[in-house]
Amino acid sequence: MAADMRLLGLVEEFVSGLQDGAAKDLATGVIDGKCTALEIVEALGKCLTNSEPRIRSRGIQLLSQVLLLSYSSLKQREVEALAIFYIDRLKDHYIITPYVLQGLKALSMSSVLPEGLAVTMLKALFQEVHVQSLMQSDRHSVYTIISNLMDTREQELKSLAADFTFGFIQAMDGEKDPRNLLMAFQISRDIIVNNYELGNFVEEFFEITSCYFPIDFTPPPNDPHGISQEELVLSLRSVLTATPRFAEFLLPLLIEKLDSDVQSAKVDSLRTLTTCCRNYRKKELKEFLPALWHSIRREVFQTASEKVEAEGLAALQALSTSLSKSVIDSDAEDSLDAFLNNVLQDCKHHLCEPDMKLVWPSAKLLQAAASASYRACSKINSCIFPLLLEQFNKHKQSSQRWTILGILKIFIKLIQKWDRDEEDENPLCAFKDQLCVLVFSALTDSSVQLQMVGTSTLAVLASQQDLLSSSDIELSVDHLNRLILQEADPQVCAAALEASTIISAIQPSAFITKMVPALMQDLNTERMEVKDDGEPLAPSGNALHQRSIQALAAISTHPSIVKRTVPVLLQHLTNLQKGTSGNESDMAILICQSLQLVAEHCRGAEESSQYFHQMVVPCLLGLAIQTAVQDCASEIRLGILCEEQVITAFGTVISTAYSDGETERASRTISQIVALYLDGDVSSLPENNLCRKFQPFQSPDSPWPQTQLIALLQAAVCSLPKNIIVPQQERLLERLMELACTSDHRFTYTSAAKCIAGLINKYPAGEQLDSVLQDVLKKIDSGLERNAGVCAQATSRTRVFTLLLWLTKSLVLRYHSLAATLTDKLIQLLTDPELGTEAADGFSVLVSDSSDVLNKATHADIRIMYRQRFFTENVPKLVQGFHSASEDNKSNYLKALSHVLNSLPKQVLMTELPSLLTLLLEALSCSDQVVQLSTLGCLHPLLLDATQTMSLHVDTLVNKLLNLTSSPAMKVRIASLQCMHALTKLPPHVILPHKPRVIQALAKPLDDKKRLVRKEAVRARGEWFLLGSPGS
Amino acid sequence: MAAGARLGEREPPDLRQKLGAALSPPGSRRRRRWDTIDNREIFDLIRSINDPEHPLSLEELNVVEQLRVNVVDHENSVSVAFTPTIPHCSMATLIGLSIKVKLLRSLPARFKVDVHITPGTHASENAVNKQLADKERVAAALENSHLLEVVNQCLSERL
DSSP: OOOHHHHHHHHHHHHHOOOOOHHHOOOOOOOSSSSHHHHHHHHHHHHOOOOOOOHHHHHHHHHHHHHHHGGGGOHHHHHHHHHHHHHHHTTTTTTHHHHHHHHHHHTTTTOOOOOOTHHHHHHHHHHHOOOGSOOOOHHHHHHHHHHHHHHHHHHHHHHTHHHHHHHHHHHHHOOOOHHHHHHHHHHHHHHHHHOOOOOOHHHHHHHHHHTTTOOOOOOOOTTTTOOHHHHHHHHHHHHHHHHHHGGHHHHHHHHHHHSSHHHHHHHHHHHHHHHHHOOOHHHGGGGHHHHHHHHHHHHHHHHHOOHHHHHHHHHHHHHHHHHHHHOOOSOOOOHHHHHHHHHHHHHHHHHHHHOOHHHHHHHHHHHHHHOOOOOHHHHHHHHHHHHHHHHHHHSSSSSHHHHHHHHHHHHHHHHSSSSSOOSSSOOGGGHHHHHHHHHHHHSSSSOOHHHHHHHHHHHHHHTSTSSSOOHHHHHHHHHHHHHHHHHHHHHHHHHHHHHHHHHHHOHHHHHIIIIIIHHHHHHHHOOOOOOOOOTTTTHHHHHHHHHHHHHHHHTTTHHHHHHHHHHHHHHHHHHHHHHHHHHHHHHHHHHHHHHHHHHHHTTTOHHHHHHIIIIIHHHHHHHHHHHHHHHTTSOOOOOOGGGHHHHHHHHHHHHHHHHHOOOHHHHHHHHHHHHHHHHHOOOTTOOOOOSSSOTTTSSSTTTTHHHHTHHHHHHHHTTTTTTSSTHHHHHHHHHHHHHHHHHOOOHHHHOOOOOOOOOHHHHHHHHHHHHHHHHHHHHHHHOEEEEOTOTTHHHHHHHHHHHHHHHHHHHHHHTTTTHHHHHHHHHTTTTTTHHHHHHHHHHHHHSOOOOSSSSSTTOOOTTTHHHHHHHHHHHHHHHHHHHSSSSSHHHHHHHHHHHHHHHHHHHHHHHTGOOOOHHHHTTTOSSSSHHHHHHHHHHHHHHHHHHHHTTTTHHHHHHHHHTTTTTHHHHHHHHHHHHHHHHTSOOOHHHHGOOOOOOOTTTGOOOOOOOHHHHHHHHHHHHHTTTTTTTO | OTTOOOOOOOOOOOOOOOOOSSSOOTSSSSOOOOOOOOOHHHHHTTTBBBOOSSSSSSSTSSSSSSSGEEEETTEEEEEEOOOSEEETTHHHHHHHHHHHHHHHHHSSSTTTEEEEEEESTTTTTTHHHHHOHHHHHHHHHHSSHHHHHHHHHHHHHOO
């Protein structure tokens, strides 16, 4: 009884006192089983039968709110009684209807709604309620009820047959709110897709949805509902294209809307056409094909917009595809054939017209139609190839030939799209000879453009299965040889290299017999630099060697070729040591680049990759070690293989080989390399009769030519995928630490530091890592301490600093907890009198990608957004440090800051920059060019986007920027002039007072000694002249 | 050129291919100490000036061509000849003025700028040349706000 009393109290409170909170309490009661919904109805009793509609509405409102919260705990019996009650209430006064709909919405979500009630509910809804005279939210309730019932009671609703569809048509007819439309479109689509009966209402149904097409909706600014035009367009399109039964109405509509002047309407129509073609076949399309083709052709020929053109071509392809899929009736004509005839007829003559105006649009249309199916492609090709071949021979100008060959290339390429049966002859066979003659004539033409397109066409032709004969291929290789070794234009040579790469993968034998020997011969010919002024265009001997080396790499696409090209490259590398011309090291680096390219080609190819590991890596190591060991005997002439750059180049090759994902091979050879370095075990090298022992870790006795080869060890062990464990890792780390802290050779200790960083980055997290790091940290701390009076300390502190820097980077990348501690140490070092500048530059190492270790290619553990995180964590510290630092150290902070700012994309920075503005303005006066440049880079986007904030500082900006226009560094002058140009975007009243002074000051850079600076000065000054002047 | 054009009507412009814009002028990146101002650089200054009547640039209309530009950096002299689209083109003075103003705004003050009509291509060649050569008349023309407005429109960067 007490419970009843409380219930009554709550009900009373709600109905009379406008206390909405009571509904929630009651709902909790129902969910917890303390009371039932029917008890609430009883408690409401009188107010549901009250003669005053307002009271009745209040009662229903309470009940509906309770139900909306508690519908899932209702029993079937209750749902039944409530549903009947609510259905009856639909007839009540109109101010009650919104609450009735809410109640029905709650009941429609109940899983225990008894059978038959859904139908009754909808019938009553369609009969009693005039949906479009309701408020938006109430209309939304109606759609939700329908949608809920369709989800769960599909069979029952289908028993209503077409009445359901008709009811819905009436309900949504005239809907205007985008939120409701999204729902209504969804329901419409479900009605069609789930095969509800449309009966006689197909046209009506199309009418009430298509009347929104094309959708033109601009969401109000700050729209809280976030509905975009795109959403509405897609959802309407899915209704209109859902069934072929709409075809007879939709296609005329699309043709009509294509005539519109609004570009978005055209695009929408074309996209809708493309979509509906997926379901349409000949039956639906046939009647409208001529009109559709007419509209598409007009759009492609006349439009200025690439978007419309692209959509038009896509629609044409879709039409052609759908016709290709249509079944051919035995009696009727082939509709695809007829359609393509139509297309060909309208496009063909444009290909033959002498002014060639509509050549490309026509070619694109034909291509789109042809790319639908093999049948379409054959049909168009058989007509187009003879025509284009004839046109090529008719036109004599190379620009016209260039166009025709370009089109031919596209059509040749198209044939590859489809698999043919083995027996089928390549459809190009009939034209093969003519095509070859044509391409070869293009290759010998004097026009660079024609040669280029000829080369790429040759590549496309040669990659066709069973088309070219072996003599054709050999002839092609001869031509490529000529282009690579004799052609003056570097673009043509590059195109020839590209074509060689493509063709060699398919036709390796011709390249082995023809190209490799030719290139080898070229490399072995010593050419004297003849200064022949008569023929300045021919590439010089040195440049030719470079081309041969590049070509050897370019054609290494097939294992059989790799085995021929790599020995040539390695032999040439060995021979270089004896050379005397002075450019050997450049050549050596070039060879290494080529070898690296080969290594990249080899990835995933089992045979070549294995060959590479067995041949190239030991050979490079052997060469380097042999030189290093010899040189310690006689320090007279250090070979090129001791040069830092060459060693680094070796490293890139080794690194590429080891970063390959193939684990088994790598883990086998890596242990040999580790043994070689730790124990001097040279058995794995090709020539191992060294005159001295190789002991790079015998620090400090080991001479630098040996120790610097740590760079190669680093290249190998730091490039391995994470799942390969480096053998003897702890011992290796220990030796590396020793070397990093004792060697006096910069390249050696930097390589050692990088190697440690690379290993630590991939070291599995855990106690062991922590203890290793603790040791390292202790060493670093003691190494960095400054002891006054020790002279040799400068080098040793730099060493330790290098280690700290790389270690920090390693940990920052993997979000290790110690990263912050280490970064703080670096920030502290900014005030160090000896290491301050180096520490400032070090920040660039931290935030930029390094080329050899700790990057993606070497499988380093790099968290995404690490730069953003580094920015948010450290920029406040740097800013604070800047403000408290003494004048001498301020520039270090600014420099560190500029490196960090420069590493982030400007869009990300835009939100942060205004808060850094005063600092940036101060940085403009800093004498360091790196700081100046990066600051100008930050200010430029701000000038364009944050005009309000920038206006406040216009005086400072004008002064400082003008000062920088006479900086000694060209880049600074250019950047400051660009900022001067951007200044003109500030509000006129702010900058106009400065106009005379700026124009006068900008006269000086007009006479700058550098052309690029003058160009920016002209742009900036011109814009300042226009400020506040009539006509600008 | 549209030599046989009827009176009072301009032939549809003969659209020449534009010079490759991506081409970086020689020597700009190299470490040469001084890039002398050459014909190409002067041409780059004036090629994009808009025609007062067409939505096209002077280069596209072939009013200016690189071979009609002559600059001697160390002698501080620039000479540009321009070719009106038809011999009776009423805009010739205005086009000449735009070229002149553009060069005055863009070149160091040490240069003496001479802008004239390609000999034999305009009916009142001498009169126009005289006006363009007269410093005071050029200055006076730019005092006229209507003329200045048209000139500025020709010199605005196209969007």
